[in-house]
Amino acid sequence: MKKTLLILTLFFSVFSLKAQTEDAWVYFTDKPSEKEFLSSPLKMLTQRSLDRRIRYNISLDFKDIPVEESYVLQLKTTEGIKILARSKWLNALHVQGSQEAITSLLDNNFVASIQFANKSLSSIEKGSTSKKTVSKKNKFEVLTDFDYGKGATQINIMKGEVLHENNFTGEGVQIAVIDGGFPNVDTFLSFERIRNNNQILGGYDFVNRDSNFYTGDSHGATVLSTIAGYVEDEFVGTAPDAHFYLFISEDVDIESPLEESLWVEAAEKADSLGVDIINTSLGYSTFDNPDYDYTYEDMDGNTAFISRGAEIAFSRGMILVNSAGNEGTDAWHYVTAPADSKSVLSVGAVYSFGVIAVAPFSSFGPTADGRLKPDVSAIGAFGTGIDASGNVTRSLFGTSFASPILAGSIACLWQAFPQKTNAEITQLVKESAHLYLNPTDQQGYGVPNFETIFNILIEEIPEIELENVQPFPNPVENELNFKFSTSTVSEVEVVIYNLLGQMVSKEMVSKLYPVKDISYLAKGVYLLQLSYNNQKQTIKLIKK
Known part of the structure; x- marks a missing residue:
């Protein structure tokens, strides 16, 4: 029996x-x-x-x-x-x-x-019977003189205001935010500016296979707010004039490997649409079924499905910015997937009351194969954004918010220098950070400095000394004057391009009236092309 x-x-x-x-x-x-x-x-x-x-x-x-x-x-x-x-x-x-x-x-x-x-x-x-392959616990007109209000620290600590002051506010750059939901983005006053300016280009809920993306968990809406939110005299996001796709891949009711696959679907969609930057404030290491859990050895950038997808996304030319994870005080205290991916710019969390200090919850590196992670850090403790009730709050905690704050500033930088590749931009961000020479396992290279990057790249624009016609002053505020130093040139064609290569002005200037009004131009860096006697010369022009 x-x-x-x-x-x-x-x-x-x-x-x-x-x-x-x-x-x-x-x-x-x-x-x-x-x-x-x-x-x-x-x-x-x-x-x-x-x-x-x-x-x-x-x-x-x-x-x-x-x-x-x-x-x-x-x-x-x-x-x-x-x-x-x-x-x-x-x-x-x-x-x-x-x-x-x-x-x-x-x-x-x-x-x-x-x-x-x-x-x-x-x-x-095929041909094998037992070969092993290998968290969420976690348009043209732009404003450049922002009152950042409560959000000043998270922009100023990275010198992101320098980009804004030069009229680089994300205009023309597309960002895909992949998260858990975006409820009330279609109604809150804090998102009215991006709605009125048609900056939300679309989105999709991959979890429910539904075109309604103004649903789900408010986490995604708060993440978006750190980039795109705007409340006059109270708060401005880091890229208020960028354009956005909003994708839901995270099912907040469960934690399963399917969410990795949905994220890859969303990233593929972003690529097909021509998106420039993907921000992801998600990470995976443990699941509802413990049999699916990753080990630290799996955090090598090559094992997790989502990490392999992220690496391919980067190879398509996009910049990927990802939260490092909030496991710093847990038994598992390492970065989560896809922040372990080699090409992903993974972001740790710091706070600052005059001195930069790491947030204890921010996840540690290195990866299992010994690479430095996180790459850099941004404000992720006492961060500012829009909460689930639509109010400006300065109580955001998590690398979830450090990541988009940085992603927005990167969008402004790439707007200024679109000829730079994703690899070049991410490397410059790392090299500008305050701990670049002495990185740590929790802050990476530290907090980037966008003023440093901007100044370096501006210097790369070649200066050409003009022989026959001299424009002055440079930098210039409202009137650009021209000195004709030879009798063989009596007039010159003056063409001004922005750094996207778009013509913004074209006219003839002569000895009789050697002045050009440029008061209508926004602050920023331009290329000034002078043509005369079948010659063309180009110089860098800075509008104050």
Whole structure:
């Protein structure tokens, strides 16, 4: 009798194991439609996205091709398999089903390998039977003379006001905020400015597969506010004139590997739309099912699905800014994924009452493979933004807010110097930080200095000494004068370009009236091109 009970117990245990729902990523072998899409790139990317590739000399490749639809359909009709997400970059589907049902997918000749989220199960690939692959506990007219109010510290500590004073406020730069929700962004007065100026370009709720992104958890709205919020005389975000896509990938009711896959979907969408910067104030290390938890050894930038996706996102030309995590006082006190990714600019939290001090909760590096993380730090304790009730608050705590505060300032910098690549911008941000020569495991290189970066890049614009016509003064406020030093030149064509290469003024100036009114120009740096006698000369012009 006891033997019969034992056999029955073992039978039901095995049956239960087989029936248990598992999460897994199924990777495909190829993309049969590759040539078709590469010959018609607008089928997969917008013109703005293609323009970014051209600007930074980034070629289209296999990763840009969508997942083969016939493969998706075949798995979709497989009994016991539920498809929850897909990634063209990693050529994979996120599926749920029993271990047995998922393993059987290898019978399809187009399936290359399967990686289970449950680390007690072996990931498998063709020709192999047991090969292991390897938190949220966490337009033209712009304003440049802002009253930052309560938000002054978080901008001034990075010298971000220097960018604003030179009229770089994020105009023309697109930022995707990937988070847990954006309720009331469509109604709060603090977001009225970006609504009225049509700066919200769209968004999507990947969790509920719904186009209504003004829903979910208020965390995302508060994150957005640190970049885009505006309350006159009380608060200004770090990039108040940028444009935004708002994506929901975080399900606040659960913590599962699916959220990683949804994030990758959102990042792929951002790339296809031509977004410049992605801010993510999310991180993953532990899940509701402890079998899915990551270990410190997994924080190597190559193991977590989301981290691998983030690395590909960077290779497409975007800048990725991510919170380092709030685990600094926990037993697990390391950065979380995707902040462990090599190319992600991961941000720790500090506070300042005259002296910069690290916030104790800010997660530590290094990564498992010994790289410095976080990369840099920003205000993440006593930060300022808009709370869930729509009020300005100076009680924001978390690297969740340090990340977007920095992302906004980076948007302003990239607006000023769009010819710089994402790698060049992120490196300059690191090198400008106050601990660059003595980084720490909790602050990284420290707090960046955007005035330093701005001055360095301005100096890179070549100065050309003009022989026949001299414009003065430079810097200039309202009137630009011209000295004609030769009788062979009696007039000159004067063209002014902004640093985006857009012409903002063109007219002839002569010896009879050698003055040009530029009072209408906003403060900033311009390129002044002078043409005469079939010659063209260009100099840097600074408008005060």
